[in-house]
Amino acid sequence: MENKNDLILEVDHLTVNYELEDETVEAVRDVSFKLGRGKTLGLVGETGAGKTTTALSILNLIPDPPGVIKGGTIKLDGENVLEKTIKEMSRIRGKEVSMIFQDPMTSLNPVFTVGDQIAEAIMIHEKLDKKAAFEKAQEMLQIVGIPGERAAEYPHQFSGGMKQRVVIAIALACNPQLLIADEPTTALDVTIQAQVLDLMKELKKKYGMAMILITHDLGIIAETCDDVAVMYAGKIIERGSLEEVFNTARHPYTEGLFNSLPNIAERKERLKPIPGLMPDPTKLPKGCAFAPRCPYAKPSCIDVMPEERHFGGTHYCSCNAYDDESFHLEREDIVL
Amino acid sequence: MHRYVIKRILLLIPVIIGVSFMIYFIMDLAPGDIITQLVGEDASEEQIAALQHEYGYDRSVFYRYGKYMLGLLHGDLGTSYITKKPVWDMYITRLPKTFWLAIGASVVAIGLSIPLGIVSAVKSGSLIDNSCMVLALLGLSMPNFWLGLLLIIEFSLNLGWVPSGGFRGFSSVILPAITIGTGHMAVMTRTTRSSMIDVIRQDYLRTARAKGVSEHKVITKHAFRNAFIPILTIIGGQLCAGIGGAVITESVFSWPGVGRLIIDYVHQRDVPVVTGSIIMTTIITGVIHLAVDLLYAVVDPRIKGKYSRKGLRLAPRVKTKRGAA
Numbered sequence: 001m002e003n004k005n006d007l008i009l010e011v012d013h014l015t016v017n018y019e020l021e022d023e024t025v026e027a028v029r030d031v032s033f034k035l036g037r038g039k040t041l042g043l044v045g046e047t048g049a050g051k052t053t054t055a056l057s058i059l060n061l062i063p064d065p066p067g068v069i070k071g072g073t074i075k076l077d078g079e080n081v082l083e084k085t086i087k088e089m090s091r092i093r094g095k096e097v098s099m100i101f102q103d104p105m106t107s108l109n110p111v112f113t114v115g116d117q118i119a120e121a122i123m124i125h126e127k128l129d130k131k132a133a134f135e136k137a138q139e140m141l142q143i144v145g146i147p148g149e150r151a152a153e154y155p156h157q158f159s160g161g162m163k164q165r166v167v168i169a170i171a172l173a174c175n176p177q178l179l180i181a182d183e184p185t186t187a188l189d190v191t192i193q194a195q196v197l198d199l200m201k202e203l204k205k206k207y208g209m210a211m212i213l214i215t216h217d218l219g220i221i222a223e224t225c226d227d228v229a230v231m232y233a234g235k236i237i238e239r240g241s242l243e244e245v246f247n248t249a250r251h252p253y254t255e256g257l258f259n260s261l262p263n264i265a266e267r268k269e270r271l272k273p274i275p276g277l278m279p280d281p282t283k284l285p286k287g288c289a290f291a292p293r294c295p296y297a298k299p300s301c302i303d304v305m306p307e308e309r310h311f312g313g314t315h316y317c318s319c320n321a322y323d324d325e326s327f328h329l330e331r332e333d334i335v336l
Numbered sequence: 337m338h339r340y341v342i343k344r345i346l347l348l349i350p351v352i353i354g355v356s357f358m359i360y361f362i363m364d365l366a367p368g369d370i371i372t373q374l375v376g377e378d379a380s381e382e383q384i385a386a387l388q389h390e391y392g393y394d395r396s397v398f399y400r401y402g403k404y405m406l407g408l409l410h411g412d413l414g415t416s417y418i419t420k421k422p423v424w425d426m427y428i429t430r431l432p433k434t435f436w437l438a439i440g441a442s443v444v445a446i447g448l449s450i451p452l453g454i455v456s457a458v459k460s461g462s463l464i465d466n467s468c469m470v471l472a473l474l475g476l477s478m479p480n481f482w483l484g485l486l487l488i489i490e491f492s493l494n495l496g497w498v499p500s501g502g503f504r505g506f507s508s509v510i511l512p513a514i515t516i517g518t519g520h521m522a523v524m525t526r527t528t529r530s531s532m533i534d535v536i537r538q539d540y541l542r543t544a545r546a547k548g549v550s551e552h553k554v555i556t557k558h559a560f561r562n563a564f565i566p567i568l569t570i571i572g573g574q575l576c577a578g579i580g581g582a583v584i585t586e587s588v589f590s591w592p593g594v595g596r597l598i599i600d601y602v603h604q605r606d607v608p609v610v611t612g613s614i615i616m617t618t619i620i621t622g623v624i625h626l627a628v629d630l631l632y633a634v635v636d637p638r639i640k641g642k643y644s645r646k647g648l649r650l651a652p653r654v655k656t657k658r659g660a661a
Contacts, residue, residue, distance in 0.1 A: 061545055086551065094548035101546075106539035111561045111636055121547040154637040170547055 007075075008178050008210045009035040009058065014072035016053050016062060023282040027053040029234040031072070035227070037177070040204065040211045042221035042242070044257070045231035046278055051214045052102075054231070055180045057082075058212075059097055060089050077177070095125040098171035102183040104163035108155035114141070114166045115151025118173050125174040140169040144199060161192035168200065175207055182214045197224065218261060222246060227314070230254050233278055233289035240315030250317035252294045255329045288320060296321050296329075340643040341626065348622045355618050356408070357401065359611045363602075364397040370417045370605045391417060404608065413615065414608030416601070423612030426597065431616075433503050434593035437516065437586075438578025440509045442571060444517025445524050450567070452521075453528020458555060460533055468525065476522030484515040484588035501590035512589045516582050520574045527570050531563040538562070564635050572628035576621040 016028040028050040035041045043051045056062050058074055060081055073080045076096060084092065101107045109117060118137035122128055128136065138148035144165040146158075155163055164184060171179055181200065185193040201224060204211055213224055221228055222242065229239040230251065238251040249255050256274035263269050276293040279285060285292070291301035298320070306318040321327045371387050385394070392400045404414055413423040449472070456468040491511060492500035499508045535541070536559055544558045545551070581595020594613060601609040633640040 059546055061542065090545075090548045090550055092548075093546055099546040101539060101543060103539060107543045109540040109544065109558050109562070110638055112558075120544075120549065124548045156638045167543065170543070173547075 006036050007034050008037045008077060009212075010073075010075040010078075011054070011058070012073045012075070014054065014057060014074060015070040016050075016057055017068050017070050018066045019068055020066050025066075025281045026234050026284055027067075027281060028057065029284075031231075031234070031236050033229050033236060033239055035178070035210050035212065038208050038210055039226045040213060040224055042225035042228045043212055043214045043231060044216060044218065044221060044228060046216060048278055048281065049231040050234040051231055052182050055099065055182055055212060055214055058178075058180060059093050059099060060084070061093075061099075091125070094121045094171075094176070095174045096176055097178045097180065098174075098176040099180040100164075100167050100171050100182065100184045103187045104160055104167050105187065107167050108163055110155055113152050113154055114158070114169075117155075118151070118166070118170050121170055121173045137169075137173070140173050141166070143172070143203070144169045161188055161196060164188060164192075164196050165199065168196070168203070172203060172207065176209055178210045178212070179204070180212045180214070183216070184213075185217075185220070186215070200224075218246075218257060230257070233281065233284060235289065235318065237290065237319070238315075238317040240311070240317075241313065244311070244313055244315040248311075248315070249329065250311055250315070250322075251290075251319050252296050252321070252329065253290050254317075256293075288318075296327075337643050341630070344622075344626045344629070348619060351622065352615055352618055353405075356405065356611050356615055359614050360401045360404070360607065361397065363605065363607045363610060366605070368605055369393060370607070373418070373604050373606075400607075404611065408615070413612035416609045417606045418601070418604055418609075423609050426609060427594065427613050427616050430592060430594045430597045433591065434579060434581055434586075434595065436509050437512055437582065437591060437593060438575055440513030441516035441520060441578055441582075442575055444513050445520035445574065446571060448517070449521045449524035450528055453525045453567075454532055454555060454560065456525070456529040457532030457536060460529075465529075468529075472522040472525040474522075475518040475525075478518065480515050480519055480582070480585050481588050483518065484512065484585055487511045487515060488588070501588075503592055508589075512582075512585050512591055515585050515588070516578065524567065524570050524574070527566050528563070531566045532559060535559045535563040561635065565632055568628055568631055568635065572624055576624050579620050579624070580617045 011034070012032050014028055014031045015026075018025040018027055031050070031054055033041065043054065045051050053062065053067070056067075057069055058076070058081065060069075062069060069082060072082075074082055076092065081089070081092060108114065112120075115134055115137045118140050119130065119133035122133040122136050123130065126133070126136075134151065138151045141151055142148045146162060146165055146169075150158075155166070158166065164187075168184075179200075184200065185196050188196060197220060200211075211224075213220070215221060225242050227239070227241055228245040229236045230245065230253065231237070232253050238245060238249070238254050245254065246258075249258060253274070256272075259272040260274060262271055274293055279289050279292065285302050286305065287303045288294070288297070288301045288306050291297040294301065301320050304320055306320045308316050308318045309322055310316055370391060371384060371393055374387060375383055388394045392403060407414060413427070415422055416426060419426065452468045452471065456465040459465050488500045488511065491497050497507075498510050500511075502508060532555075536555075538559075541554055541558055544554050549558065579594070581593050581598060583595040583599050585591070586593045586595045587599075594617065598610055598613050601613075630643075633643055
């Protein structure tokens with residue numbers, strides 16, 4: 001395990017609820033993970049699994065109301081961000097931690113030039129005057145592959161991929177130590193996806209920052225990440241290094257995710273989707289939330305909350321099936 | 337942009353023709369005319385006939401309208417039947433007073449409603465929000481003549497701080513401006529609130545917060561600029577209504593404005609004064625609306641493209657492609 005000083009982020013027992021008038025959505029339930037400096041963590045899961053909520057908690061940006069961080073700690077560089085004042089928090093946002101959002105079409109303010117929007121972050125954190133900040137903004141644009149003179153243009157004059165580059169430029173303007181990318185390529189078409197991913201990988205290497213990459217695309221994870229955490233119904237059900245999770249998946253849900261990928265070699269084979277839907281987050285079962293869809297589930301799984309087990313190295317998995325020591329998944333030990 | 341402005345100004349011509357035509361005919365349909373105003377009850381047939389001939393009332397309304405419009409074509413707004421003065425002179429002496437009142441009312445309305453609307457939107461559903469909405473409703477439902485009278489009683493009669501009526505410099509604008517402004521405030525507060533609520537949920541505010549912008553700036557800079565267009569529309573509309581004259585408030589405060597000019601001469605069936613004043617109001621209204629439309633483009637750059645002949649520039653100039661592309 002890494003030394004404490006090597007960790008940029010340490011999330012412990014994070015629990016976030018959305019408290020509505022007559023019901024409570026348990027969006028994130030007792031989530032813990034660690035991220036080393038300069039490392040990339042892939043956060044995988046279906047829509048509604050709590051990936052974005054987890055990410056927003058790190059910036060303390062959960063929309064409140066209705067979002068409430070019920071418990072846990074988020075240590076950024078050893079300091080708990082949940083105890084920071086509003087003022088301290090706005091010094092961290094954009095400077096220590098930056099975030100890229102899913103939809104570049106709506107992430108930029110339509111009434112300000114892209115240059116001003118990048119320069120704003122620089123002015124806040126680096127105390128530069130307007131002119132110097134704008135010049136730096138132009139440099140940032142060039143770094144993400146957009147001619148600097150286009151800084152004076154407005155977001156509607158850019159294409160989707162270009163806008164996402166601008167969003168990346170804003171996020172990287174102050175050299176953050178941690179970049180959270182929330183499905184940065186989901187809204188882009190495939191050719192642009194590759195460009196944007198390559199750009200992010202290149203910049204990550206250049207600036208040596210750590211990254212949390214939220215996605216439901218296992219291919220992107222395989223290409224970009226060092227560590228993987230799989231989320232289901234607000235919990236991390238399996239985590240470990242890329243090799244551990246991809247080669248020796250332990251959780252039936254993770255297995256289901258891999259099985260539902262199309263197999264290019266066997267084109268005639270049908271897709272094997274995971275049957276059923278994720279449970280209603282307002283009415284989660286007492287035990288394992290995946291049990292109703294799990295092919296290995298026993299009746300007791302519904303009632304017993306699985307403990308997180310250690311499978312060697314950095315590999316952890318929460319599944320009751322491993323109570324039986326002889327249990328193993330059908331798909332095992334696949335070498336990518 | 338220039339083409340757009342010229343087009344909009346040219347479009348005023350049919351509007352002026354339509355407005356003046358309607359005024360002329362409605363005035364003609366109304367019972368009584370200028371002749372009965374000018375002569376006593378015991379006037380002889382000959383006197384009446386002579387006057388009718390003088391003012392063109394022995395011929396059809398179309399003749400009088402045509403003659404008036406011919407004058408208008410030469411820039412002549414007509415001459416008052418009663419005072420025999422040019423309508424332009426009568427209007428232009430009243431306009432500054434009405435103008436100051438309209439500006440004053442807008443300042444009161446904007447100054448109150450924008451902060452109230454923003455606070456309501458940010459604290460939507462809270463006690464503050466509900467209080468603001470009650471205040472806005474109160475402003476809307478309070479009749480102007482009643483509020484005006486209350487203000488006069490308290491601030492002119494009891495406290496003696498400001499004059500109760502007439503136009504005597506800045507201090508006399510305060511009470512009528514508050515009277516009109518509170519009515520406007522109600523509409524504007526509600527517009528600001530709903531417009532801000534729409535914007536507050538936008539993703540780009542999250543982007544702004546994520547880069548460390550303070551909450552205060554997120555709301556006043558990033559959100560408000562986007563919420564401003566509907567508010568601008570209301571401001572323009574209310575300014576126009578103010579320039580047209582606030583008849584009731586002007587009456588309560590004996591304000592020598594355009595509203596009272598028009599209503600006084602409607603009673604006396606002085607068609608040129610009424611028509612000329614309303615044509616002027618139409619022109620000013622048209623210009624204010626044009627200014628508002630041009631301001632849209634300043635507030636929101638996406639609108640700018642729509643004013644140019646080429647439309648939105650979707651393919652921006654890209655000379656070189658550098659970087660990781």
